Amino acid sequence: MSVDASSGPLAGLRVFDLTRVLAGPTCTQILGDLGADVVKVERPGTGDDSRAFAPPFVPGTADGAYFAGLNRNKRSITLNLASEEGQALARRLVRRCDILVENFKVGALSRYGLGFNELHATQPELIYCSITGFGQTGPYAPLPGYDSLIQAMGGMMSLTGEPGGLPHKTGIPVTDLFAGLYACIGILAALRHRQRTGLGQHVDIAMLDTAVASLANQGMTYLATGRNPDRLGNEHPTVVPYQVFGTADGHMVLSIANDATFDRFCKGFGLSHLMEDSRFVTNSARVENRAAVTAALSPVLVAQPTAWWLEQLAALNIGGSPINTLEQVFADPQVRARDMVVEIPRASGGTVQVLGHPVRMSARGATYRLEPPALGEHTDALLVEILGMGESEVSELRARRVI
Incomplete structure (x- = not known):
């Protein structure tokens, strides 16, 4: 499938996507839905970890449904970032991009010459977004962050569950999703800043920060009273019934x-x-x-x-x-009327079902241009399109296991 460069409000922007699993791919899928050209960089041979989060698998593929839910409207390129050639190739590709999104451990990409400071020095217009468990600063910055851990540390689990019972996490990974949403908001604000000044900047997203910000009315209850809110099960803390x-x-x-x-x-x-x-x-x-x-x-x-x-x-x-139940959700006439299940044509024939994009716009909004990609599906095409490489050069890179 080809990328329609005129599709969506973010058409004309290219994203270098160094994210995997959930928070980062949530952000970059939103950007892709809204028209950005998302170049998803994956490890040769294995790719995004979530490809293996299965069963269930997407019918007719070797990829987990988890991966498919977060990676439409992206083109996959495989790059060996552990090699110097792979790092150099990544830097060349970034030069042709407007936005870089990554969720590596703090400082990891600097070792490859792909950290914010290294890239900003030669590409000051680049918008660079980092998504981590605890952000780029503070005593926890080097630690890994996972959704259930952040729900626990951020207070959400203390509020969820029956009175007197065990604390519970939510049924979906909300801190990952919140981090991806806030990352997208930060990137859009940085785009507006660049529009006015010509300069990009570093957008630093911490899952713990987004969890604390999302405490909302319950967080304000504590700040107003100094008292920890009780778990109330399915009851509302301040509205009855x-x-x-x-x-x-x-x-x-x-x-x-x-x-x-x-x-x-x-x-x-x-x-x-x-x-x-x-x-x-x-x-x-x-x-x-x-x-x-x-x-x-x-x-x-x-x-x-x-x-x-x-x-x-x-x-x-x-x-x-x-x-x-989810069966009832997807059969609900309101959900169906709002097209919250979408079928994307597959290059191999047939379609793949994905969850719809929830933002509705009166002019040009979200589009569904590309099915979730096979690992490295677009490597050759992207190297030719973005860097102007010839077929023999691409073949040599593959022979040297750079791609």
Whole structure:
């Protein structure tokens, strides 16, 4: 497949992608979806670690579904960065790029002449983004960072789980994903800065920083009170009722975010007497008396099936939701209407299903141009296109195991 240079708002920008596994590839896939030409650099023979995170495999390939979910709209080139020739070739390729994204250990790329300081000295317009567990500075900078470790260190696990039970991580690797999203935001801000000044800069993203920033209302609760928030399971720390309830055939989420809605709920379901009780009249009172609220509502909710409740709540404009499995998510009419599952044509025939890009734009937005690449699939084409190499030169590099 060819790259459509006119596709997306970031068309015309080239990204040198030295990332692997999750946080970095999340960032570079977003850039690729929005039109950037992403050159994914991988180790000869093995490639991105996540290719082997399987089963499950992408049907018809040797790659894990994990890899496929993070690497569309990229072209794969294999480079042996452990060799001096490979390092020199990487530096030549970077000269033709606008952005470099990497998630090596702090200082590792400097040994190859590919650190920010080395490249910035000769290519001051380059935007260089580093994604690590703990950032480029501070006492933990040299340490490796992994999602569950960062969820634990960053406080998320202390907030997640049932009261009195074990701390839990989330079901998806949120600190990796947050780091990738913040990296993309930082790169876009750096592009605007370069537009104004002509200079690139180093964007330093730490997973721990993004985890702490993502504590949001719970972090502010601690800063305001000096008290560690309790684990509340599926309940909301400052809004009640905003939680899971049992129904006649399963469970659902009831979300009542203000007093007017709670009053409407009570009137709609024969519970007007609750509004005569000072424990229920205001949200502040309900937070202080959350056990009484749960005890009052649970017998009511469990009397009818989930579908009945969803229909009745929608008629009263009150928030309610089923707790969907992924099968139900991907069959949901709203998800389907928003094209959140996309089929990308494969060069070998057929298609591969991937998750859709969530940013909608009124003009040109995300596109799906390239299937997740096979390892080194575009090596020859990229060396010819970007560096103008001839076929014999490429063959010699391969013979010397540089590519």
